[in-house]
Amino acid sequence: MRPGQSSAAQEEALLQVTGLAVHYGGIRAVQALDLAVYPGERVTLIGANGAGKSSTLKALAGLVAPFRGSIRFCGRDLGAVPAWQRPALGLCLVPEGRGVFARLGIEENLLMGAYHRRLRPAQWQEELALVYHWFPRLYERRTQAAGTLSGGEQQMLAMGRALLSKPRLLMLDEPSMGLAPLMVDKIFAVIRQIVASGVSLLLVEQNARLALELCDRAYVLESGSVVLTDQAQRCLHHPQVREAYLGNDGA
Ligand SMILES: Nc1ncnc2c1ncn2[C@@H]1O[C@H](COP(=O)(O)OP(=O)(O)O)[C@@H](O)[C@H]1O
Numbered sequence: 001m002r003p004g005q006s007s008a009a010q011e012e013a014l015l016q017v018t019g020l021a022v023h024y025g026g027i028r029a030v031q032a033l034d035l036a037v038y039p040g041e042r043v044t045l046i047g048a049n050g051a052g053k054s055s056t057l058k059a060l061a062g063l064v065a066p067f068r069g070s071i072r073f074c075g076r077d078l079g080a081v082p083a084w085q086r087p088a089l090g091l092c093l094v095p096e097g098r099g100v101f102a103r104l105g106i107e108e109n110l111l112m113g114a115y116h117r118r119l120r121p122a123q124w125q126e127e128l129a130l131v132y133h134w135f136p137r138l139y140e141r142r143t144q145a146a147g148t149l150s151g152g153e154q155q156m157l158a159m160g161r162a163l164l165s166k167p168r169l170l171m172l173d174e175p176s177m178g179l180a181p182l183m184v185d186k187i188f189a190v191i192r193q194i195v196a197s198g199v200s201l202l203l204v205e206q207n208a209r210l211a212l213e214l215c216d217r218a219y220v221l222e223s224g225s226v227v228l229t230d231q232a233q234r235c236l237h238h239p240q241v242r243e244a245y246l247g248n249d250g251a
């Protein structure tokens, strides 16, 4: 049930994570984590370096195997669904570091996002045009190899590739990492358009203020566990969050 919702208006979560644990040998990166994202919702995971944010997203994407816990997406248990099949279900991760194929061209990278959809050529051209509409810079650079793009352009490419998989839930891990402020503004302007089009969002972002202002709800992670969850707007005023993640900047 959506937080704050009466039982009369029960709605099934798009993503329901229960008791998730991720271990790397003896390192307990994520422990007993419960998390939900409802249709159309924008949710952020806030936490310091090493809190377990990326490990959580990787487990959702199927890139690391959970030690314990269940992940349900669209009512389906993902336990036996390999990483490569998850985008076809509508669950797509843009990883930290972007993960573009450096030696391939821009359109070859974009095509990877849509490989499972078997688009007809006309449909492909239509959707490609939409990505270029969102990211005109990619159109200008379309003859280049992805490895020659700047960090911001690679982020655009990775997001364009994810969008071509037609996600229902888009997961972004540190989209602003290493980017100049102007590029961060551009990337976030597109993220706003994407969520306005109805795609649900699970966002990990080092700039906690940016994330909380964009999202509906937040989970705060410390040492692999959720220590606080609330409406994002309320988190902006929460003393514990302000102290630890907003630098108490008084804004
Ligand atoms: N591949 C790995 N092998 C071993 N330890 C890892 C690995 N990836 C992450 N960790 C450890 O797991 C913990 C959580 O890391 P991570 O999920 O990357 O945190 P965050 O994204 O919040 O910075 C950290 O202690 C980190 O050192």
Ligand SMILES: [Mg+2]
Residues within 6 Å of the ligand: 053, 054, 055, 096
């Ligand atoms: Mg991380």
